């Protein structure tokens with residue numbers, strides 16, 4: 001399985017080939033090709049993961065009318081969401097470069113008036129554990145194996161590099177969630193659902209929150225897998241315009257608008273953003289099946305979400 005990751009991407013094609021397990025090293029290889037090829041694409045790091053991997057962010061457009069944020073791979077088993085966002089960046093840049101339109105949109109107009117910030121892989125450590133397992137020189141290897149029930153099989157790992165579930169580490173409903181978490185026996189780092197010591201304790205989450213606070217983000221799409229649903233509420237709260245936007249997103253994708261229940265309704269990015277900013281945020285559960293979804297699912301999922309990704313800056 002690891003051998004695939006050493007394969008250099010064929011960079012001759014306009015739209016690159018995405019049928020590879022996307023670990024951090026490969027993500028950086030794609031982004032290197034993009035930065036060489038698309039001089040107009042802005043690239044920066046928002047911070048570092050807990051194990052020291054720099055977290056990349058791409059910005060498409062320099063407009064200040066409206067800014068929005070797309071986020072992939074909060075969870076280790078959800079690398080397919082990173083692949084979908086890379087493919088989107090690739091296609092957006094090709095169409096923009098060629099001066100073409102898509103869904104009736106002139107991307108030059110979009111570029112001048114909007115900004116799409118994209119963090120394709122928020123949790124590079126978790127994705128790496130899930131694909132490659134723990135490296136022998138991981139400084140907390142023994143602790144991680146203990147968190148993983150004594151097993152060195154990390155193929156079901158969702159959390160970050162030290163066992164915190166990033167999508168429970170945001171500052172909404174943290175204490176309520178703690179009580180539920182402890183009642184279900186999660187008292188320490190774990191492969192999934194442990195929320196951390198305090199909100200934004202994890203550098204990945206704190207880096208993303210800083211971007212949201214400083215870049216005047218007006219709407220968020222956060223990609224997870226799986227279920228073909230779009231969550232758009234939190235604790236009964238619906239941000240203005242969310243209802244009408246989710247109907248459009250559902251129509252374009254065929255996904256079902258939903259409201260989260262139980263453990264899923266605390267501490268997530270969408271929860272925090274809706275309550276803190278009272279602006280629309282959507283958790284899109286990509287595809288259907290068992291995580292990690294097979295790589296060949298990336299293309300049909302991308303085609304279902306393509307219009308959503310291209311037109312959200314306009315319908316927001």
Ligand SMILES: [Zn+2]
Pocket residue numbers: 074075078167224225
């Ligand atoms: Zn997820």
